[in-house]
Amino acid sequence: MGRGEGSLKADDIDQLEEATAAVQAWKYALRFTEMAALKCVIELGVADEIESQGGAATLSHLSTALSCSLPSLHRIMRFLVHHRVFKARRAATQEATTYLQTALSRRLLRGGEKSMAALILFEATPTMxxxxxxxxxxxxxKGTAPQPFEAAHGQDLWAYTAQNPEHSRLLDEAMACTARLTAAAIIGGCQDVFEGVRAVVDVGGGNGTFLGMVVKALPQIQGINFDLPHVLSSAPHWxxxxxxxxxxxxxxxxxDATFLMQVLHDWSDSECIHILKKCREAIAEDGNGGNDHGSDVKLKKSKKVVILEAVLDDDYNGERQFEEEEDSELQSWSGIRLSLDMVMMAHTNGGKERTRSEWAxxxxxAGFSSFSFKPTSVIPSVIEAFP
Structure with a gap:
């Protein structure tokens, strides 16, 4: 085999990289169109209407049922079929094209344990x-100016939310999306975290979705959903x-245990340490353990703070990470976790996603004597901390 045969030449590699870069730059420039199109079909109720028809509906039916422009809806659906949100079954006429649900499009339904519609709508609001x-x-x-949310709205996210009931409602519904997904993963794959636990406080639990699902699956647990009064004023009964x-x-x-699900990433290190100390105080021994050594061991094991948060790689390497994403994009949450860190930078005063060493x-x-990390099938890991 001659020199250079069987492999790309340096010039060919450069041309390929340039061509790829051109396409990627355009994708970044227009990536907002994906969020906008998803927001559109959620607001129209496209996925809900297709679901009501057994998972498939023609363009003509959707246009009539949703009272919208057939040509405009065609263009939106063509875009989302290209991005594999829906599937399409072509026909002789545009009007007869049939659109079918996918696992992804069902995430756009207004209800259901896997729905992410409320989260998408929340992040797409002008406020966010x-x-x-x-x-x-x-x-x-360099830290001297107000954080982006405060600069845009004159107050931080939490003060703004307290004064704007509609924004508060949208935030609660968005957080309930992630709570449902996380609760299902914890109940299905990490039930041992509840071993010996009789009472749980979910700190910053929003409308109670996470704890409601946990207690439904494990009715022996007494649940306390703890949050600000204005948040709980509209919380449903569980x-x-x-x-x-x-x-x-x-x-x-x-x-026995306090849970913090995607709460600490909203706060600075000093604020997190303060919150964690308060959690440690809440699980302090009550002195009623008796003389049974076995009971004492179980009691100490159940006394813990459980943190459900993203854990970034300590040894993050851009090139290695890129290769992993290319090989196994659907299996990797690492890119989503890094995106969430950008969200924290834009929306909070000092919040961030943290690495394992930063959590440690x-x-x-905060005074914890030991702690452990366990990955899950979703974005957060389970971090158990013992006093």
Whole structure:
């Protein structure tokens, strides 16, 4: 075999990289169109209508049922079929084209345990999009300027949410999306985290979705859903769950275990340490363990703080990560976790996604004697911390 045969020449590689870069740059420039199209079909109820027809519906039917423009809907659906959100069965006429549900399009349904419609709608609101325009200003300020959300709206996310009931409702519904997915993963794959636990406080539990699902699956557990009073004012009833209003920076109800699901990533390191200390106080021994050594061991094992949060790679390497994503994009959550870190930068004052070593530092500073990490089938890992 002659020199250079059987492999790409350097010039060919350069040309391929340039061609790929051109396409990728255009994709980045127009990536907002994906969110916009998904928002459109969720608002129209396209996936819901297709589902009501048994999982398949013609363009003509959808246009009539949803009272919308047939040519415009065709263009939206053509775009989303290209992106594999829906499938299409071609016909002799455009109107007779049949659109079919996929696993992805069912995530756009307004209801169901796997729905992510509320999360997409929330992130697509003008309120949540505006801070992104201030990201570069925040980076240039080196910490002296207000965070992007505060710069855009004059107050931080939590103050804004407390004063705007509609935004608060959208946030609660969006967080319920992630709560349902996380709860299903924990119940299905990590039930041992509840071993010996009699009472659980879900700190910052929103409308109670996570704890409601846990207690339904494990009715022996007493659930306390703890959040700010204005959050709980519209929270639904869940069997076996008590809603308790309060402020996690001041005190947390007593229980065997406290859960923090995607709460700490909203806060700075110092604030996280403060919250974790309050959680440790809430699980302090009550002195009623008796003299049974076996019972004491079980009691100590159940006394813990359980953190459900993304854990970034400590040894993140861009080139290696790129290769992994190319090989196994659907199996890897790493890119989503890094995107969430960008969300924290835009929407919170000091919040971020953390690496394993960063979590270990916070837990040690908060006074925990031991802790463990366990990955799940979804974005968060299970971090168990023992006093």
């Amino acid at each position: 999009l505006a801070p992104w325009h201030g990201l570069s200003a925040q980076v240039l300020s 069997d076996g769950v008590e809603h308790v209003g309060g402020n996690m920076f001041e005190s947390i109800p007593k229980a 530092h916070l837990l040690a500073e």
